[in-house]
Amino acid sequence: MLREKGLKVLFPERTIATVDHIVPTTNQVRPFEDVLAEEMMQALEQNCQENGITFHNIGSGNQGIVHIIAPEQGLTQPGMSIACGDSHTSTHGAFGAIAFGIGTSQVRDVLASQTIALSKLKVRKIEVNGTLQPGVYAKDVALHIIHTLGVKGGVGYVYEYTGTTFNKMSMEERMTVCNMAIEGGARCGYVNPDHITYEYLKNRDFAPTATDWDKAVAWWESIRSNTDAEYDDDVKFNAADIPPTVTWGITPGQGIGIDQLIPMSAELHEEDRLIAEEAYDYMDLTVGKPIQGTKIDVCFIGSCTNGRISDLREAARVAKNQHVAKDVKAFVVPGSERVKKQAEAEGLDQIFIDAGFEWREPGCSMCLAMNPDKLQGRQISASSSNRNFKGRQGSSSGRTLLMSPAMVAAAAIKGEVFDVRKLLS
Ligand SMILES: CC(C)[C@H](C(=O)O)[C@@H](O)C(=O)O
Numbered sequence: 228m229l230r231e232k233g234l235k236v237l238f239p240e241r242t243i244a245t246v247d248h249i250v251p252t253t254n255q256v257r258p259f260e261d262v263l264a265e266e267m268m269q270a271l272e273q274n275c276q277e278n279g280i281t282f283h284n285i286g287s288g289n290q291g292i293v294h295i296i297a298p299e300q301g302l303t304q305p306g307m308s309i310a311c312g313d314s315h316t317s318t319h320g321a322f323g324a325i326a327f328g329i330g331t332s333q334v335r336d337v338l339a340s341q342t343i344a345l346s347k348l349k350v351r352k353i354e355v356n357g358t359l360q361p362g363v364y365a366k367d368v369a370l371h372i373i374h375t376l377g378v379k380g381g382v383g384y385v386y387e388y389t390g391t392t393f394n395k396m397s398m399e400e401r402m403t404v405c406n407m408a409i410e411g412g413a414r415c416g417y418v419n420p421d422h423i424t425y426e427y428l429k430n431r432d433f434a435p436t437a438t439d440w441d442k443a444v445a446w447w448e449s450i451r452s453n454t455d456a457e458y459d460d461d462v463k464f465n466a467a468d469i470p471p472t473v474t475w476g477i478t479p480g481q482g483i484g485i486d487q488l489i490p491m492s493a494e495l496h497e498e499d500r501l502i503a504e505e506a507y508d509y510m511d512l513t514v515g516k517p518i519q520g521t522k523i524d525v526c527f528i529g530s531c532t533n534g535r536i537s538d539l540r541e542a543a544r545v546a547k548n549q550h551v552a553k554d555v556k557a558f559v560v561p562g563s564e565r566v567k568k569q570a571e572a573e574g575l576d577q578i579f580i581d582a583g584f585e586w587r588e589p590g591c592s593m594c595l596a597m598n599p600d601k602l603q604g605r606q607i608s609a610s611s612s613n614r615n616f617k618g619r620q621g622s623s624s625g626r627t628l629l630m631s632p633a634m635v636a637a638a639a640i641k642g643e644v645f646d647v648r649k650l651l652s
């Protein structure tokens with residue numbers, strides 16, 4: 228589009244590229260078998276080269292899912308405005324950045340002008356206080372919030388995540404929750420920057436150094452929300468009330484606690500019934516029965532929601548000295564080349580392989596299946612990704628149950644939806 232208009236990329240040094248959706252996670256030898264994927268790769272390589280854009284290509288050591296590599300390289304920093312042609316750009320809000328997905332024509336506009344028109348958003352303060360129970364993760368917090376406020380509850384809003392639970396969370400946990408702000412309908416989500424943010428960023432490749440670091444921290448401190456800030460809305464949750472959560476339907480809002488029953492239409496709010504009926508038809512699970520015990524065919528650990536090193540560590544803790552159930556296909560896809568390298572240095576790959584999981588190359592993989600990793604037919608997956616829409620994982624009739632990576636590991640071992648807390652104790 229820029230070429231057609233005779234425009235240039237205005238600030239190539241403020242743009243980075245990687246490749247994630249289309250890469251195979253088994254054989255990454257070029258040319259890719261998938262002709263379309265190969266064409267896209269070549270276009271990306273050529274466009275980056277012609278326009279002076281850094282491209283983190285496969286094998287560079289820096290390739291991976293965009294929402295994983297930018298934070299890990301220190302490219303994502305507090306106070307930045309970050310746009311990317313991908314809805315889960317909200318992830319970067321974990322650093323106190325305003326980060327959101329944009330459409331293709333807006334990508335053109337940003338490349339040409341480094342600016343974008345945006346209507347002012349309302350701010351909803353989402354406070355979570357207290358300590359999460361063992362076996363309950365940031366993913367459960369995200370699913371719980373979306374279940375409570377609805378998948379459209381956040382339309383017109385940015386979500387500010389705060390409270391003592393967020394104060395204690397690692398950057399990776401904060402990223403998991405911000406990643407799914409978009410699934411709750413919010414344009415973006417953020418956590419105010421604090422000492423955990425600075426500790427994470429310090430000494431990363433693109434973080435400021437020497438006296439620039441002190442200046443940056445002073446500025447980052449100044450952009451935190453004031454304690455007397457006014458919000459358009461305010462919602463509070465108790466961390467202790469959040470259970471390991473699993474989706475039973477076709478939207479990320481259709482989640483329930485692991486001990487709960489798949490809700491009957493009559494128990495739901497009127498506005499949720501239509502989509503529930505559609506989900507009953509599609510998912511073909513038994514309404515009124517526990518979600519626990521639902522047989523699983525495929526287990527996927529990865530994605531920009533839960534493909535980071537801490538996610539793999541938790542899943543490996545569950546998988547250690549156990550074995551994947553018969554007839555279950557289970558695989559682990561690190562979110563980036565750096566995550567993969569780190570996991571291998573810690574021996575996590577071997578734990579997974581010994582337990583019968585496949586250990587793959589980085590990419591989006593079966594989160595979206597724009598690559599060879601796809602469900603077949605009516606298969607049901609336990610997935611650490613963020614979307615369970617109809618056909619999402621590559622088969623037009625495939626079914627997806629969203630949960631934390633530790634819960635996916637538990638499902639792989641038991642061959643059914645299982646309460647990870649029983650394996651961890
Ligand atoms: C393909 C891409 C544009 C899409 C998105 O915007 O999120 C994808 O990453 C997804 O998760 O559905």
Ligand code: SF4
Pocket residue numbers: 247248292313315530531532590591594595612613
């Ligand atoms: S991992 Fe999934 S959600 Fe994230 S960018 Fe890739 S396809 Fe989208």
